[in-house]
Amino acid sequence: MSVDPSREKFQAYLAQQGLRVTNQRLAIFDAALAQKEHFTAEQLLDRARTIDDSVSRATVYRTLPLMTESHVLREVDIGSGEKYYLANSSRGTQVAQVVCVDCDKIFEISAPFMEWYGSTVSQKLGLKPISQRLQVSAQCIAYRHNGRCPNRLKQ
Ligand SMILES: [Zn+2]
Known part of the structure; x- marks a missing residue:
């Protein structure tokens, strides 16, 4: 093993x-x-x-x-x-998700700016950030071209 x-x-x-x-x-x-x-x-x-x-x-x-x-x-x-x-990968924990609105496919991108953003807005309020998330809804390439995605699960 x-x-x-x-x-x-x-x-x-x-x-x-x-x-x-x-x-x-x-x-x-x-x-x-x-x-x-x-x-x-x-x-x-x-x-x-x-x-x-x-x-x-x-x-x-x-x-x-x-x-x-x-x-x-x-x-x-x-x-x-x-x-x-x-x-969970060992690389940075700051990730954002981009999600296709049709097939729910999730793309992950590293988003180191989020750490800066979270601590900046929290400090303004005198708070300590614990976690945060960013999600973007998008149309994947297949959806844009064909109006639906081949890997769509729901009918
Ligand atoms: Zn899609």
């Missing part, structure tokens, strides 16, 4: 919470970290089951918050009612 720092981080978090490191939890973890794009809980369930077919929907929904609390995943809320997740 290769040493994956976020896998160790996740296992340490489970131990700290008094939770067992089960094969199902590790299958969910491995499936999540293998994703290059944002994914939903249901997509994660499908992928985790290809690793371990005993993974249940309930375990996925219970494991997702453990992965966000241990900072191996980030939750991305685009206001569609469904939550998206992405593995």
Whole structure:
């Protein structure tokens, strides 16, 4: 087994919470970290089951918050009612999302100016910034050309 720092981080978090490191939890973890794009809980369930077919929907929904609390995943809320997740990269945490209004495809861009912006506006009010987010709604290239996106999930 290769040493994956976020896998160790996740296992340490489970131990700290008094939770067992089960094969199902590790299958969910491995499936999540293998994703290059944002994914939903249901997509994660499908992928985790290809690793371990005993993974249940309930375990996925219970494991997702453990992965966000241990900072191996980030939750991305685009206001569609469904939550998206992405593995936390080690590079800067200041990212902004550009979301296609048709297919909900999420593009991430690094946005170092946000840190400056957040601390500047907070300091004006005498406050300390904790977190912030920036989301831009956009039309992806396929949508602009064809009026709909091939990767659109909803009809
Ligand atoms: Zn699109």
